[in-house]
Amino acid sequence: MSKIETIGIVGAGQMGGGIAHVSALAGYKVLIYDVGAERIETGIATISGNMARQVASGKLEEQVRKDAMARISAAPDMAGLAGADLVIEAATEDEAVKRKIFAQLCPLLNPEAILATNTSSISITRLASTTDRPERFIGIHFMNPVPVMKLVELVRGIATDDRTFEASKGYVAQLDKTATVSEDFPAFIVNRILLPMINEAIYTLYEGVGSVEAIDTAMKLGANHPMGPLQLADFIGLDTCLSIMQVLHDGLSDSKYRPCPLLVKYVEAGWLGRKAGRGFYDYRGEHPVPTR
Numbered sequence: 001m002s003k004i005e006t007i008g009i010v011g012a013g014q015m016g017g018g019i020a021h022v023s024a025l026a027g028y029k030v031l032i033y034d035v036g037a038e039r040i041e042t043g044i045a046t047i048s049g050n051m052a053r054q055v056a057s058g059k060l061e062e063q064v065r066k067d068a069m070a071r072i073s074a075a076p077d078m079a080g081l082a083g084a085d086l087v088i089e090a091a092t093e094d095e096a097v098k099r100k101i102f103a104q105l106c107p108l109l110n111p112e113a114i115l116a117t118n119t120s121s122i123s124i125t126r127l128a129s130t131t132d133r134p135e136r137f138i139g140i141h142f143m144n145p146v147p148v149m150k151l152v153e154l155v156r157g158i159a160t161d162d163r164t165f166e167a168s169k170g171y172v173a174q175l176d177k178t179a180t181v182s183e184d185f186p187a188f189i190v191n192r193i194l195l196p197m198i199n200e201a202i203y204t205l206y207e208g209v210g211s212v213e214a215i216d217t218a219m220k221l222g223a224n225h226p227m228g229p230l231q232l233a234d235f236i237g238l239d240t241c242l243s244i245m246q247v248l249h250d251g252l253s254d255s256k257y258r259p260c261p262l263l264v265k266y267v268e269a270g271w272l273g274r275k276a277g278r279g280f281y282d283y284r285g286e287h288p289v290p291t292r
């Protein structure tokens with residue numbers, strides 16, 4: 001594998017945008033693809049806004065922001081990712097969606113290119129087996145918000161080779177982030193622990209133990225969490241939270257991972273959290289207002 005210089009990203013949502021942001025700041029060329037040109041434009045505008053906030057708070061020089069933004073370009077179609085040395089898939093947390101992406105993407109890529117997924121929970125071995133390069137397939141799992149969070153989980157599938165693992169480790173180090181290695185089991189380390197806590201907070205709401213505000217205040221002030229669990233669920237995206245719980249429930253066959261019916265109801269309503277304008281809080285006004 002030659003040196004990683006260009007990163008391709010599939011999915012210009014909150015995670016794809018964040019990965020593009022930190023990769024461009026670390027000096028990589030970034031190509032970003034999503035299903036519609038409008039989505040890519042919105043994604044790039046969000047990155048620009050986030051970098052501008054970093055400039056305003058003195059974390060970044062204006063020239064550094066400009067140079068980094070100049071390294072990011074839109075890939076109008078998947079073929080636009082052909083020149084990437086490492087492609088990171090950061091599309092919706094849905095196995096069928098990811099499989100379809102890999103089927104379309106693999107024939108377009110350089111045979112030597114590494115293919116990574118930012119999945120929060122899905123088996124790396126299973127995803128890898130649907131590609132033409134299980135040896136060069138790996139989980140590179142970033143945390144949200146990517147520019148702020150120091151951790152990246154690296155997850156090897158059964159076939160991932162050492163060169164792919166070492167190159168991925170080098171990429172994470174270049175981003176100035178800390179890598180931990182997780183075995184390929186449902187939801188890896190962070191989400192195996194975090195999501196049952198969030199799901200339990202939703203049960204606590206469902207059973208009327210506390211209101212949205214009481215639960216979040218209790219965990220912020222009582223356990224020193226930076227965000228309450230319901231605020232964090234909205235921040236992650238309730239569709240993503242539900243998918244992770246389903247993967248845990250199916251993959252470990254234990255009823256303790258049963259997704260809370262209230263979480264299912266919010267997702268069915270399209271109340272997906274911050275990105276949809278409404279979840280456990282309504283974000284459409286000046287301040288978030290609890291929806292229960």
Ligand SMILES: CC(=O)CC(=O)SCCNC(=O)CCNC(=O)[C@H](O)C(C)(C)COP(=O)(O)OP(=O)(O)OC[C@H]1O[C@@H](n2cnc3c(N)ncnc32)[C@H](O)[C@@H]1OP(=O)(O)O
Pocket residue numbers: 050051053054057059119120142143144145146147148149190191194226227232236240
């Ligand atoms: C689901 C999965 O698969 C895995 C996951 O990611 S699970 C989720 C993991 N993430 C968490 O648990 C996040 C928990 N929350 C937090 O740590 C904090 O609330 C937070 C860092 C998100 C925000 O911190 P805060 O102090 O409440 O707010 P705020 O002052 O607005 O932000 C802190 C800094 O982060 C920066 N920031 C926040 N979001 C940012 C973004 N997207 N891009 C760049 N900078 C960002 C802010 O600009 C701010 O910088 P300054 O200190 O220079 O002003």
Ligand SMILES: NC(=O)C1=CN([C@@H]2O[C@H](COP(=O)(O)OP(=O)(O)OC[C@H]3O[C@@H](n4cnc5c(N)ncnc54)[C@H](OP(=O)(O)O)[C@@H]3O)[C@@H](O)[C@H]2O)C=CC1
Pocket residue numbers: 010011012013014015016033034035039089090091092093094097101118119120121141142143144235236237240275
């Ligand atoms: N949210 C979080 O806190 C974290 C999420 N992750 C993981 O990162 C991935 C992305 O999550 P996140 O960014 O939050 O989700 P978002 O919903 O913000 O973004 C997903 C993006 O992928 C796009 N997309 C859907 N299908 C395709 C496709 N076939 N080709 C290209 N793009 C597509 C979506 O478009 P459209 O909206 O039109 O469907 C959307 O723009 C998931 O696997 C998630 O589990 C990992 C760590 C943390």
